[in-house]
Structure formats: C-alpha cells, structure tokens
Amino acid sequence: xxxxxxSGICHRYPGTPDFALQPTDVTCEDGQTYAxxxxxxxxxxxxxxxxxxxxxxxxxxxxxxxxxVTQLETRQRNVAQVFQFPVVYDTMSVYDNLAFxxxxxxxxxxxxxxxxxxxxxxxxLDTDLKRRARGLPADAKQRVAxxxxxxxxxxxxxxxxxxxxxVDPKTKWELRSKLREVHAELAPTLIYVTHDQNEALTVADRxxxxxxxxxxxxxxxxxxxxxxxxxxxxxxxxxxxMNIVACELAGASVRVAGRAFSLNExxxxxxxxxxxxxxxxxxxxxxxxxxxxxxxxxxxVRVEDFGRHRxxxxxxxxxxxxxxxxxxxxxxxxxxLWLSLPAEHIRLFANGEALR
Amino acid sequence: xxxxAKPRNERAWFLVLPVCVLVAFNALIPLMTVVNYxxxxxxxxxxxxxxxWEWFKSVLRDPELHAAFGRQVLFSVVVLAIELPLGLSVAxxxxxxxxxxxxxxSLCTVLIAMPLLVPWNxxxxxxxxxxxxxxxxxxxxxxxxxxxxxxALDPVHAWGTVVVMDVWHWTPLVVLLCYAGLRxxxxxxxxxxxxxxxxxxxxxxxIELPRLSxxxxxxxxxxxxxxxxxxxxxxxxxxxxPGSSTTFLSQHLxxxxxxxxxxxxxxxxxxxxxxxxxxxxxxxxxxxxxxxxS
Numbered sequence: 001x002x003x004x005x006x007s008g009i010c011h012r013y014p015g016t017p018d019f020a021l022q023p024t025d026v027t028c029e030d031g032q033t034y035a036x037x038x039x040x041x042x043x044x045x046x047x048x049x050x051x052x053x054x055x056x057x058x059x060x061x062x063x064x065x066x067x068x069v070t071q072l073e074t075r076q077r078n079v080a081q082v083f084q085f086p087v088v089y090d091t092m093s094v095y096d097n098l099a100f101x102x103x104x105x106x107x108x109x110x111x112x113x114x115x116x117x118x119x120x121x122x123x124x125l126d127t128d129l130k131r132r133a134r135g136l137p138a139d140a141k142q143r144v145a146x147x148x149x150x151x152x153x154x155x156x157x158x159x160x161x162x163x164x165x166x167v168d169p170k171t172k173w174e175l176r177s178k179l180r181e182v183h184a185e186l187a188p189t190l191i192y193v194t195h196d197q198n199e200a201l202t203v204a205d206r207x208x209x210x211x212x213x214x215x216x217x218x219x220x221x222x223x224x225x226x227x228x229x230x231x232x233x234x235x236x237x238x239x240x241x242m243n244i245v246a247c248e249l250a251g252a253s254v255r256v257a258g259r260a261f262s263l264n265e266x267x268x269x270x271x272x273x274x275x276x277x278x279x280x281x282x283x284x285x286x287x288x289x290x291x292x293x294x295x296x297x298x299x300x301v302r303v304e305d306f307g308r309h310r311x312x313x314x315x316x317x318x319x320x321x322x323x324x325x326x327x328x329x330x331x332x333x334x335x336x337l338w339l340s341l342p343a344e345h346i347r348l349f350a351n352g353e354a355l356r
Numbered sequence: 357x358x359x360x361a362k363p364r365n366e367r368a369w370f371l372v373l374p375v376c377v378l379v380a381f382n383a384l385i386p387l388m389t390v391v392n393y394x395x396x397x398x399x400x401x402x403x404x405x406x407x408x409w410e411w412f413k414s415v416l417r418d419p420e421l422h423a424a425f426g427r428q429v430l431f432s433v434v435v436l437a438i439e440l441p442l443g444l445s446v447a448x449x450x451x452x453x454x455x456x457x458x459x460x461x462s463l464c465t466v467l468i469a470m471p472l473l474v475p476w477n478x479x480x481x482x483x484x485x486x487x488x489x490x491x492x493x494x495x496x497x498x499x500x501x502x503x504x505x506x507x508a509l510d511p512v513h514a515w516g517t518v519v520v521m522d523v524w525h526w527t528p529l530v531v532l533l534c535y536a537g538l539r540x541x542x543x544x545x546x547x548x549x550x551x552x553x554x555x556x557x558x559x560x561x562x563i564e565l566p567r568l569s570x571x572x573x574x575x576x577x578x579x580x581x582x583x584x585x586x587x588x589x590x591x592x593x594x595x596x597x598p599g600s601s602t603t604f605l606s607q608h609l610x611x612x613x614x615x616x617x618x619x620x621x622x623x624x625x626x627x628x629x630x631x632x633x634x635x636x637x638x639x640x641x642x643x644x645x646x647x648x649x650s
Contacts, residue, residue, distance in 0.1 A: 054547045074550035087548035091566045100562075104553035148552060 002065040002156035004028040004051060004189060009060035011046050021046045022213040023060065028157070030065075033183055033190040035200035038210035039236070044193045047210070048159050051191065053077045064156045080149035080188075081159040085166050086141035088133040094120070095129040098147045105152070119151045122182055139171040143178075150182060157189040164199065179203060197237055209233045225281075231352045234279050240311060243285065244349070245319040247278035254278055254346065257317025259296040264343040270355055277349040282324040284345035287312060287337045289329070295340035300331045314339055394623035411624035421625065423600070424608040431604060432583040435522045439579055440572065442523065443530025448560070450535055465535065468528045476525075480592025483521040487593075507594065511601035518590045518602050522583065530575045537571035538564060570644070577640045584633060605629055 004027070011021040021043040028034050036044040049055030050062060053074035062070045069077050080101075089097050098116045107115075120126040123143045128136065133144060142163060149158050160179075164172045176199065183190055194200050200207050201221035209217045209224065209232075217229040228234035228242065235241035248255040252268040255261075256278060288295065298314035298321070309326045316339055323339070331337055348355040394412070397405045415421060446468070451461045474482065487507050489495040498505040507513040541563065549559045587606040590596065596603035609629060613622035 052547075052551060054550065074547075075553045079551065081547065081551045083544045083548060085542070085544060087545055089562045089566075092562060100554070100558075101552040104555065104558065145548070148548075 002189060003030045004157055004191075005063040005066075006047075006050065007061050007063070009047070009050050009057045009062065011043075011050060011055060011057050019058075019213050021050070021057075024215055026208065026215065028189055028191060030189055031187045032206065033192065033204045035204035035207045036191065036193045036210055037195070037197060037200040037207050037236075039195055042210045043213040044195075044210050045161055046213075048081070048161055048191065048193050051157065052079045052081045052159050054081075078152075078154060078156050079159060080152060080155045080157070081161065082142070082145050082149045082163045084162040086138060086145045088136070088141045088144050090132075090134040092133055093129065094125055094131050094133055094136070094144055097133050097144050098125070098129075098151050101148055101152055115151050115153070119147045122150075122185065123147050123178065139167040139175065142167055142175065146175075146179075146182075150186060150188070155188060157191055160190065160192045162194055163192075164194075164196075176202060197239070201237075209236060211236075227354065228279070228347065229354050231277060231279065231349050234347065234349070238281060238283075240282055240322050242279045242281050242347070243321045244277050244279045245321070247276055247348075249273050249276050249348070254348070257319045259316060261296075261341045261346065262294055262343050263346060263348075267343070267346060267348060267355075270348070272348070272350070272355055276355065277352075278341075279347040279349060280321070280341050280345055282311065282322045284342060285321055285323045286340045286342065287314065287323050287325060287329065287331070288340070289337060291338045292340055294343075295338040297336045298339040300333050300335050300337060303331055303333055312337075390623045390626055392623075393619050394627055396620055398619050407620065411620045412628065415621060415624045415628060420600070421605075421608065424603055424605050427601075427603070428584060428605045431519070431522075431586070432580055434519055435526070435583045436576060436579055438519070438523050439527045439530050440575060443527045443575070444534050444568070444572070446527070446531045447534035447538055448564070450531075450538075452538060465532065468531050470528070471525050472528050472532075474525070476588040477592050479521065479525050480589040483517065483524075483589070484593050487517050509598055511598055514594050514598060514602050518593060521589055521593060522586070525589065526579060526582065529578065533571045533575045534568060537568045541567050573640060573644050577637065580636055581633060584636075 006024060006026040008023045008025065009021065010019050010023040012019045024047065026047070036047060038044050046055060050057045050060075053062075053069070053072060053076075057070070060070070061068055064077070089100060092100065095116060098119055099112050102112045102115060116129075117126065120129055123146060125140070125143055125147060128140065133141065136144065146160075146163065149155075149160075164175055167175060179190075180203065190203075192200065192203050194203075201224075204221070206218060206220055207224055208215045209230075211232045217224060217233045219227075219229075224233060224237045228237065231242075231244050234244060245256055249272045250260075251271060251273065253260045253262050254267075254276075261278075286295075287298075291297075296316060298316040300312060301315045301320065302313040304311045304313075309324055310329075310331075312323050312325050312331050314321050314323065314337060321339060325331070329337075395406060395408055397407050397410075399405070450464050451458060471479070486492045487495045487505075489499045489505060495505060495507075505513055507517040545563050545567075546559065549563055554562070585606050586604055587610070590602050590604060591607055594602045596607050606629075609622060609625055612618050612625060
C-alpha cells in the first residue's frame with residue numbers, strides 16, 4: 001500500500017483540442033478510500049488511467065510513496081484496477097483467474113493457493129472456484145475481477161473504474177457493502193471512480209468532485225453536502241441538487257426577487273453587498289401553510305410524489321425553489337405556501353465560488 | 357374457438373415461397389437429378405437401365421478414386437496447417453491503434469486482401485507464369501539459386517507449387533477474419549492484462565486465442581470446404597499432372613462427368629464426394645452452436 005501523489009498531471013487525447021484533464025494535483029493517503037465523482041466525460045477515468053499507467057500523461061509526475069513512476073509501464077507499477085465491464089479470462093476457472101496476477105509474478109504455489117482461498121472466502125467465491133469463469137453471471141464476474149485486484153498483497157492502490165455499472169441494483173448494494181467489508185479487512189488505498197453520488201458518498205472517506213477536466217472540490221461527503229465550494233458541486237451533489245437563485249446581498253440580509261431573508265452571523269460578518277447567488281438545500285428549506293417570521297408567500301408550480309416524500313417546486317417572484325416535504329403537507333399546484341429559508345442553511349456564491 | 361385464441365393466418369407461407377423456389381432450383385432439383393442419374397446406366401437420352409447400387413460399388417472400388425481422395429485429404433490438411441497459423445500470425449502483426457483504424461491498418465488490409473480479388477483461373481495463370489523457369493520470377497530465381505526446379509516434371513515440385521499458390525490465394529481470408537476478430541476485443545481486456553502483469557504470450561493464450569475461437573472455427577470450415585473442392589487453380593496450373601500427382605477429387609469427377617460423359621458413375625461419385633463435406637460441416641456447426649450456448 002502506498003500514498004499516491006499526482007503533481008501537475010494533465011492529459012489530452014490525440015486529435016482533440018481540449019485537455020481531457022487539466023493540470024491537477026491530487027494526494028491519496030495510504031489506506032484511505034477516495035472517490036472521484038463527476039458527470040460523464042469530466043476526466044475521472046483519464047485521471048485513473050494516469051495512476052494505473054494505462055495512459056501516459058502529457059505532463060506532470062506520478063509518485064508512489066515519493067517514488068517517481070511516471071515513466072513506468074502498468075505492469076511495473078504494481079497497481080490493481082477493476083474496470084467498468086467485468087473482465088474475466090473466459091477459458092480459465094475462477095481459481096485460475098484469481099491466481100493469474102500472482103502466477104504472473106512468480107509467487108510460490110503454496111502462497112498463491114493461500115491468497116486465492118482467502119480472497120475467495122472474502123468475496124463469496126469459495127464455492128465457485130472450480131467453475132469456468134465464462135458461465136458466471138455478471139455480478140460474479142465482477143467479483144472475480146475485484147478478487148484479481150485484491151489478491152495481491154503488495155499493490156500500491158486498488159483502482160475501481162465504475163465497477164458497479166454492469167450489475168443490477170440489488171447486487172450493486174451487496175457488492176458495495178462487500179467492498180467496504182474488504183476495505184476494513186485489507187485496508188488498501190482505494191480510488192473509486194463513479195458518476196453516482198450515492199456510490200461515492202457511501203464508499204469513500206473523501207470525495208474529489210470533478211468537472212470539465214478539473215477537481216472542483218475535495219472533501220468528506222458531509223462537507224460536500226453542507227459546504228459546497230462551487231455552484232457545480234452544490235447542484236451535482238444531492239437529489240435534487242441545491243437550489244441556486246440570483247440574490248441581492250445587503251449586509252445582514254439577502255433579497256431574492258425583492259423578498260428579504262435574514263442571514264446568520266457568519267454570513268452577515270462577510271459584509272458582502274451587491275449581486276450574488278443564494279443556495280439552499282431542498283431538504284433544508286421549509287414550506288408551511290401559516291406565515292412565520294421571515295417567510296414569504298410562494299406559488300406551488302409542481303408537486304412530484306416519491307412515495308416517502310414529495311418534492312414541491314415553488315415560484316417566488318420568478319425564482320424557483322425545490323423543497324423536499326416529508327410530513328402531512330399536501331400542497332396543490334397553483335396554491336400559495338409560505339417559504340422560509342433557515343439562516344444557518346443559506347449558502348452564498350459569487351461567480352460560482354462559495355463566499356466564505 | 358375460445359375468444360383468446362390467436363387468429364390464424366396461413367397467408368404468411370406465401371412469404372416463404374420465394375426461398376422455397378430458390379432452394380428447389382438451386383439445390384434440391386439438381387441434387388435429386390444427380391441421385392436419379394446415380395442409379396441408372398444412361399446409354400443415350402432415351403435408353404436408360406436401372407442398375408441400383410452398382411455405380412456406388414464400382415466407384416468405391418476404384419483405385420484411382422482412392423488415390424485422388426488421399427491426395428485431396430492431404431492437400432486440405434497441409435493448406436489448413438499452413439494457412440491458419442500463418443494468417444493468425446500476420447493478423448497479430450497488423451497495427452491495431454486504440455480507438456479506430458489508422459491509415460496504416462487500412463492500407464495493410466487492402467494490400468493483403470488483393471489475392472482474394474483475383475479470379476480463380478487468373479490465379480492459376482499468374483502462378484503458371486510465375487513458376488516458369490525461363491521468364492517466371494519464382495521459377496527463374498529458384499533456377500538461379502541452383503535448384504533443379506520444374507513443376508511440370510517433378511511431382512514434389514508440382515505439389516509444392518500448388519500448395520504455395522493456395523497459401524498465397526487464401527491466407528488473406530484467414531488474416532482478415534482474425535484481424536476482424538482481434539479488432540473486436542475491447543481495449544479493457546488488454547488494460548486488465550497489463551494490470552495483472554500478463555506476458556505477451558499470456559495475453560495471446562488467455563485473451564486473444566479464446567476470443568478468436570469463433571472466427572478461427574469459421575476459418576477452418578471455409579478453408580476446409582474450399583480446399584476440399586478445389587478445382588480451377590491446379591487445373592490451370594498443372595492440369596492435374598505430372599501424371600495424376602495433382603489430380604484432386606473435383607478434377608477426377610469432371611473428367612468422369614464431362615470428359616468421359618459417364619453420368620451414372622460421375623453421379624455416384626459426386627454423392628460420395630458430398631458425404632465428407634456434409635459430415636465435417638455438421639461437426640463444426642454443432643461445435644460452434646454449442647460454444648454459443650454455453
């Protein structure tokens with residue numbers, strides 16, 4: 001296991017004008033789990049490729065425990081990678097599949113056997129060891145692929161590139177918890193690429209949110225949820241994402257479409273004035289039938305029922321807010337409700353960046 | 357009739373009719389004509405005698421047929437043993453850039469496919485000229501090198517020339533099949549192999565070869581059938597000689613049928629000829645479909 005450091009890594013695919021990966025610095029500490037989260041095409045797989053060596057970066061250095069491996073081939077780098085679609089060696093048995101990375105490195109047969117059996121037990125493959133890999137269902141294939149990644153004790157990092165895309169939702173959940181279990185047991189440095197925030201937030205200790213070839217924020221799942229550094233992160237994390245509306249700052253209060261909402265002391269202490277953007281999580285905004293202090297009447301535009309909760313979209317003088325409503329409130333479209341934005345949950349952004 | 361029964365409409369059979377007609381005229385009627393001929397002695401169009409299995413018996417006892425059959429099997433085995441490994445090796449050497457074809461790859465495939473575009477009798481003619489010791493590039497070079505080469509007199513030389521000609525003509529097909537198969541292997545497999553530390557040999561053995569098994573089976577099937585019924589090229593090149601050393605089954609058959617106009621015997625012969633092809637195709641078809649099912 002190793003600490004992985006990328007400094008100034010960038011990459012451009014031949015024949016394309018833009019960098020798929022802008023110059024990026026990343027540090028992944030030994031034994032931690034990280035997620036690279038972002039929409040399709042944001043450069044997360046490219047970033048992973050430069051770590052595994054399947055891609056040679058245009059510039060920058062890759063360091064494993066301080067050792068420069070930028071020029072090394074994948075097979076010399078000692079990383080494990082699990083791909084989006086399960087790769088198994090069809091003609092081999094499950095046992096041989098798991099033993100393959102070890103045998104390629106000339107491990108003694110009894111050590112191979114020991115490792116393979118240990119990993120097979122961990123991934124519930126012990127009863128399938130003699131089966132041919134070809135006939136396995138997709139999730140078992142992915143477990144075999146995962147097993148090949150985890151079977152080597154000395155890997156610098158285990159890289160997972162959207163490994164749960166090809167499996168059905170129920171197995172996805174199982175594999176995800178299996179992955180956490182495995183991490184608790186073996187504690188490899190784990191880097192997990194995904195576009196699914198639930199996956200990223202449940203698997204990883206720290207999340208890198210990527211957009212358009214750069215890392216826009218790094219933090220724990222809670223930090224990303226509560227203090228997005230960027231309107232992109234604010235919108236991307238959460239389902240639905242944070243409400244972002246134009247606002248007018250005036251010291252201790254903020255006006256949205258002419259209606260004033262108070263700010264808490266921290267935001268007021270910024271003393272910012274002028275145009276900005278206000279963000280509030282749908283889970284944290286409030287709707288009520290009675291007026292309360294600091295609330296304003298808003299027209300209900302749309303009500304979406306998700307069973308356990310409803311997402312109500314309201315219109316406040318032209319600005320739209322989505323609000324998550326869980327209790328007995330049954331708003332009808334076209335009626336008016338009172339919208340209040342709790343001061344401690346209001347986030348302010350200027351030019352896309354969070355005001356702090 | 358229950359109200360839930362599907363309405364029956366037999367008119368759909370009309371849509372199958374063109375295929376039935378085509379298959380009838382293309383395969384069934386000619387085949388049955390051959391079967392009809394094979395049990396009769398046809399002296400003239402209106403003078404025929406039913407002879408039963410006589411033709412089959414005499415054909416099976418024919419030593420010339422045995423010799424031609426032996427040569428045929430040997431030829432098929434030899435060309436398959438050369439063309440498949442050779443075609444596969446060439447395909448492995450062709451450039452396979454990630455993310456689509458490069459102009460180098462396109463150029464290579466076009467150049468390699470050239471022999472496939474040459475009409476078969478022209479292939480024979482090309483090699484006839486090529487193998488001439490006075491003006492042919494191949495023959496003259498061999499002679500200059502001190503080899504006493506003469507494909508028209510020496511059966512071994514004739515055989516060698518016919519085999520090399522077939523390899524030149526048909527290896528490109530194997531190359532193209534294998535190349536297409538290789539191109540269909542997702543890049544991820546190579547990535548996974550690199551991560552697992554696999555050697556080049558292991559990549560070939562555990563990724564490329566298993567993923568090529570389908571196209572290789574088709575390659576074996578096509579090349580077996582084609583080589584087993586080969587006629588034009590050796591006929592043009594050697595005319596079956598010297599002696600009958602390069603007379604293969606089809607040429608033997610055409611001598612019987614068209615040369616001697618011995619229709620009954622030739623029909624019995626062609627039915628027997630049909631049998632090994634049918635068996636081999638059946639075996640391969642079963643193998644292939646079983647692979648797909650598992």
